[in-house]
Amino acid sequence: CVLCGRTDDCPEKYGEKRTYVEYNLTVHYYCLLMSSGIWQRGEEDEGVDGFLITDIRKEVNRAAKLKCNICKKKGASIGCVAPKCKRSYHFPCGIQKECIFQFMEDFRSYCWEHKPVQKFPDKESRGTSQCTICLDLVEQLPMYTVLKSPCCKNAWFHRECLQYQALSAGIFFFRCTVCNNKDKFQKEMLRMGIHIPEKDASWELEENAYQDLLQCYQHCDVESCLCKNGRDYNEPDSKWEIKRCQCCGSRGTHLACSSMKSWEQNWECMECRSIFAKSGNYSKQKKRSLATSGKKDGTTCLLEEPSAKCPRQSPGSQRNFLLQSPKIMCQNNLSHCSHLELPASDRVTMSLSPLMSNRNGSLRKKLLRKQQREISNLLKELKLQVNTKTTRLNINAENIWNSALKGFRQRNFSPTNTIEIKFINCKNRSKTHTSAASKRHFFRLLMLHLQNSSLFEGSSGKNLSLDFQAVKENLYFEAGKMIAVSLVHGGPSPRFFSKTLFDCLVYGPENVKPALEDVADVDVAKTIKMIKYANSLSSLQSAIHNCYEFLAAAGCLRPVTALCDKNMLVNDILIHHVIKRIISPLESFRQGLKTLGVLEKMQMHPEAFASLLCHEPKRLSAETIFNLFTIHSSSDVNKVEGADFWTGYLQDVESGESVVTLEDILLFVTGSFSIPPIGFDPKPTIKFLHIRYPVGNRLLNCLELPITKTYEQFKNKMEFTIRNTLRVERE
Numbered sequence: 149c150v151l152c153g154r155t156d157d158c159p160e161k162y163g164e165k166r167t168y169v170e171y172n173l174t175v176h177y178y179c180l181l182m183s184s185g186i187w188q189r190g191e192e193d194e195g196v197d198g199f200l201i202t203d204i205r206k207e208v209n210r211a212a213k214l215k216c217n218i219c220k221k222k223g224a225s226i227g228c229v230a231p232k233c234k235r236s237y238h239f240p241c242g243i244q245k246e247c248i249f250q251f252m253e254d255f256r257s258y259c260w261e262h263k264p265v266q267k268f269p270d271k272e273s274r275g276t277s278q279c280t281i282c283l284d285l286v287e288q289l290p291m292y293t294v295l296k297s298p299c300c301k302n303a304w305f306h307r308e309c310l311q312y313q314a315l316s317a318g319i320f321f322f323r324c325t326v327c328n329n330k331d332k333f334q335k336e337m338l339r340m341g342i343h344i345p346e347k348d349a350s351w352e353l354e355e356n357a358y359q360d361l362l363q364c365y366q367h368c369d370v371e372s373c374l375c376k377n378g379r380d381y382n383e384p385d386s387k388w389e390i391k392r393c394q395c396c397g398s399r400g401t402h403l404a405c406s407s408m409k410s411w412e413q414n415w416e417c418m419e420c421r422s423i424f425a426k427s428g429n430y431s432k433q434k435k436r437s438l439a440t441s442g443k444k445d446g447t448t449c450l451l452e453e454p455s456a457k458c459p460r461q462s463p464g465s466q467r468n469f470l471l472q473s474p475k476i477m478c479q480n481n482l483s484h485c486s487h488l489e490l491p492a493s494d495r496v497t498m499s500l501s502p503l504m505s506n507r508n509g510s511l512r513k514k515l516l517r518k519q520q521r522e523i524s525n526l527l528k529e530l531k532l533q534v535n536t537k538t539t540r541l542n543i544n545a546e547n548i549w550n551s552a553l554k555g556f557r558q559r560n561f562s563p564t565n566t567i568e569i570k571f572i573n574c575k576n577r578s579k580t581h582t583s584a585a586s587k588r589h590f591f592r593l594l595m596l597h598l599q600n601s602s603l604f605e606g607s608s609g610k611n612l613s614l615d616f617q618a619v620k621e622n623l624y625f626e627a628g629k630m631i632a633v634s635l636v637h638g639g640p641s642p643r644f645f646s647k648t649l650f651d652c653l654v655y656g657p658e659n660v661k662p663a664l665e666d667v668a669d670v671d672v673a674k675t676i677k678m679i680k681y682a683n684s685l686s687s688l689q690s691a692i693h694n695c696y697e698f699l700a701a702a703g704c705l706r707p708v709t710a711l712c713d714k715n716m717l718v719n720d721i722l723i724h725h726v727i728k729r730i731i732s733p734l735e736s737f738r739q740g741l742k743t744l745g746v747l748e749k750m751q752m753h754p755e756a757f758a759s760l761l762c763h764e765p766k767r768l769s770a771e772t773i774f775n776l777f778t779i780h781s782s783s784d785v786n787k788v789e790g791a792d793f794w795t796g797y798l799q800d801v802e803s804g805e806s807v808v809t810l811e812d813i814l815l816f817v818t819g820s821f822s823i824p825p826i827g828f829d830p831k832p833t834i835k836f837l838h839i840r841y842p843v844g845n846r847l848l849n850c851l852e853l854p855i856t857k858t859y860e861q862f863k864n865k866m867e868f869t870i871r872n873t874l875r876v877e878r879e
């Protein structure tokens with residue numbers, strides 16, 4: 149190396165050793181980084197990672213005049229940055245003498261006398277503990293070779309172990325091995341001379357490292373497979389999509405082959421069913437005809453089992469709503485729709501659909517529509533607070549949380565201002581998204597991030613977690629505020645709250661009784677189960693003895709004299725873990741939800757908001773999309789002429805006979821995958837025009853459809869345009 153004079157090739161200690169034959173130059177990367185008289189004046193691809201060759205030679209000449217204070221040889225290119233300290237040394241000599249090199253900011257170096265040290269409280273006990281990386285013993289002493297975690301009280305590491313870990317994990321995955329803290333941990337390790345390279349983790353860079361995990365079972369195992377393309381054929385979002393066994397995952401079936409109405413239905417293979425049957429935990433669902441609730445006379449009913457030629461229609465995909473819709477003037481019978489090129493089986497379904505109406509299903513739909521109207525009206529009332537003054541948020545979609553947090557915390561941000569979103573580092577999006585579509589897309593990404601963030605815990609219905617760093621940074625308040633702003637400004641709702649979390653927000657934590665399902669921590673849940681399912685007083689006392697420290701820390705110790713005392717003890721643990729433990733985050737979250745009066749409305753209308761915040765949204769149906777749009781037409785175009793094709797196309801899409809989905813259609817017109825709780829503004833409309841291809845006007849939420857002679861032409865134009873438009877946007 150031209151700077152240190154050594155031939156050692158040890159990337160972990162001195163960085164990569166690089167040789168440039170054309171310049172007759174060899175240099176250690178760390179020697180170059182830490183040299184005091186050289187700076188990166190070039191681009192990354194110039195010289196040696198931005199260090200120009202002429203600058204390197206000047207630095208070699210400068211260092212040739214300086215003697216190393218450690219080995220006493222010339223060529224000491226690194227100097228201590230402490231005021232009045234004139235020590236110089238080579239990089240390898242500095243490592244040997246336990247100097248500190250900070251691989252950040254100005255790449256400062258400190259000699260053995262002036263180097264930063266970690267401070268430990270005098271009262272802190274000394275002894276030995278395990279290094280949580282190599283699991284060997286490490287002395288709890290302020291030494292160069294030993295480092296303490298800044299975020300965990302009893303986490304100690306060997307410096308060498310930490311350096312190897314940092315080089316392997318890179319800046320994105322290097323964090324405390326005990327608590328997973330990243331920011332505080334990395335800051336302290338950089339200060340203490342650990343080099344954290346700006347690269348992805350080594351295990352992420354290995355080609356096809358996770359190839360085996362990406363393979364999933366794709367084979368239909370039912371006795372008689374109905375698919376003409378074979379048992380291995382799988383077509384997503386259609387009746388020929390393969391559903392795997394929910395228990396073992398090693399058997400599969402086409403949806404149609406097992407008479408399944410939708411992907412959401414559970415399915416178990418015969419092996420798993422037999423196991424459940426032997427254990428007494430499996431009760432087979434009775435098959436019901438589609439018309440059982442409405443069949444009170446001798447009317448022939450449709451059987452549950454479909455034929456291969458007649459795909460089974462779910463209640464949501466029947467065409468009977470076409471006959472009842474006020475938007476289409478089909479006044480007589482099906483003759484108005486006779487020119488649609490539909491399968492004969494579909495026409496049979498249409499003719500029998502009035503006989504198959506399900507009263508209970510109809511009532512549920514009416515109730516759901518009523519709740520949706522109520523929610524929309526409530527949110528529109530809150531939106532009256534929003535004025536025309538605009539606040540622009542510059543959002544990086546790849547770093548949605550930090551850019552959103554920065555925008556919400558900027559001085560001129562007000563939730564009562566109209567929000568305008570501009571995506572940065574995303575050229576295509578600025579072209580394809582209108583102001584309203586960008587805003588909806590931003591809130592959708594933000595709600596998705598919140599759902600998977602460390603602020604919440606649980607699988608589907610989530611509760612607040614306890615993240616001390618988030619409490620310190622007031623992130624729970626910001627999360628509540630973001631959800632409130634999303635609801636009022638036309639974004640989606642979170643739809644991942646547990647019933648317990650919702651009740652705590654609406655009725656107060658003192659009035660809520662949590663359940664075992666609310667405990668996300670596996671160890672805590674195991675402890676509760678040990679106590680809950682103890683079948684004798686001795687086993688109960690033994691379970692309490694085994695988790696004595698946990699119960700004492702939770703303040704749940706109580707005298708147990710009878711087996712029935714376990715119920716009160718379990719209740720105490722649940723209240724502590726699910727509610728009392730997170731009381732501070734919960735209060736901050738509630739304060740955030742008070743933004744724009746959202747929490748007050750939730751408390752006044754709990755049932756309506758519970759359906760909005762706690763339940764997963766159902767997949768879009770053809771009926772929902774149909775009722776969403778108002779059909780307009782010019783004076784020279786017959787309204788019904790194109791409406792028949794439009795309704796038939798929606799049904800084909802829903803039944804899987806199209807390459808696009810209903811979500812694709814909604815995205816093409818509005819820029820949104822789902823219908824926001826507050827509704828669209830302006831309301832979506834359809835125009836039938838003499839144009840070649842359909843047009844989605846996202847500024848007006850208007851779908852312009854072409855007038856065609858046949859249904860096939862209409863369908864081909866729709867699929868070609870929507871599929872290619874969305875493909876270009878994704879690219």
